[in-house]
Amino acid sequence: MKIKFLGTGTSQGVPVIGCNCNVCTSLDFRNKRLRTSLHLEINGLSIVIDTGPDFRTQMLREAVTHLDAVLFTHEHKDHTAGLDDIRPFNFKQQMDIPLYGTVQVLEQIKSEFSYIFAKTKYPGVPRVLLNEISNTPFEIQGNKINPIQVMHHKLPVFGYRFGNFTYITDANYISPEEIEKIKGSKVLVINALQIKPHISHFTLSEALELISIIAPEKAYLTHISHTMGTHQEVTEQLPRNVEIAYDGLKIQL
Structure with missing residues (x-):
């Protein structure tokens, strides 16, 4: 399994x-964070979590x-708004x-991207197959995926477990x-959004607990706010088995 952190930032x-804070003006590339997303390669299967x-x-x-597939954790715009840009994959893969x-x-996707599902479609719109999942294991091309239901304040959100790897955001x-x-x-x-308490995200101390x-x-x-502090500052506070992720980080299992 190959894992790429596509984005590790919060909704902004x-x-x-x-x-003009010290994080937002930092020259360290690890402090520049796109919206949270992940790419996985599992037995040749290419999956993105959140667009x-x-x-x-x-x-x-x-x-x-x-x-090969897109998994969504939940319907907030910072996790869905880029869906239209799957079109090159439609064209290249002819699927x-x-x-x-x-x-x-x-x-929510059908509402926000209604043109995808219109009876008379404009040429070149994204082509998708909707697959409804619940809080039970499912498979994509023979690869088992186990949803983990977490709460984002009052909104249910799915994390996902792939074998020995579990990914959870917005909890x-x-x-x-x-x-x-x-x-x-x-x-x-x-x-782990920030140091101070937040209504819908784990703080650093809560995540570590x-x-x-x-x-x-x-x-x-992941899902780090600029109020957390710089990558270097946070790293100095962490246990040995914990790292703050950054955009472009790659790991392999």
């Missing part, structure tokens, strides 16, 4: 427009030339791209039952 990205507003830039930067999400996510609560689904993961990716409960061999923090 980093730097934030008009902000945020930076999807096109992310595909070009990482030279992704083939896409509809399968999308996987809850009924709420798929209904501030995970039930004991869902935590049990994560345990045993060798690598865990979890959101959860990591200590799950006890993966390695954990990476």
Whole structure:
């Protein structure tokens, strides 16, 4: 399994427009964060988790030339807004791209991108296949995927477990039952927005507490706000088995 962090930033990205803080003005490339997204290669299968507003830039930067499926964690715009840019994959592969999400996510996509589903379609619109999923395991081309339901304030969000790898973003609560689904993961990716309390995201201390409960061999923090601090500052606070992820980071399992 090859994993690429396409984006590790919060909904505004980093730097934030008009902000002159030390993070937003940093010259360290690790402090420049596109909206959160992930690319996985599993047994030759190419999957993207979430097509945020930076999807096109992310595909070009990482030279992704083939896409088999898109998984959505939830329906917020910073995770769906770039869907139109799957069109080059339609053209190149001559196929509809399968999308996987809850009924709420798929209904939002049908509303936000209504032109994709119009009876009379404009030439060249994205071509997709909608696949509704629930909180039970499913497969894509023989690869088992286990959804992990977490809460983003009052909104249910899906994380996903692929074998020994679990990816969770936009969470501030995970039930004991869902935590049990994560345990045993060798690598865990979890959101940690900032230092101060937040209504819908784990803080750094909350994420570290959860990591200590799950006890993966390695954990990476994502969905980072500019208020968290610089990559170097945060790194100095972390346990040995925890790293703050950055755009372009690649890991292999």
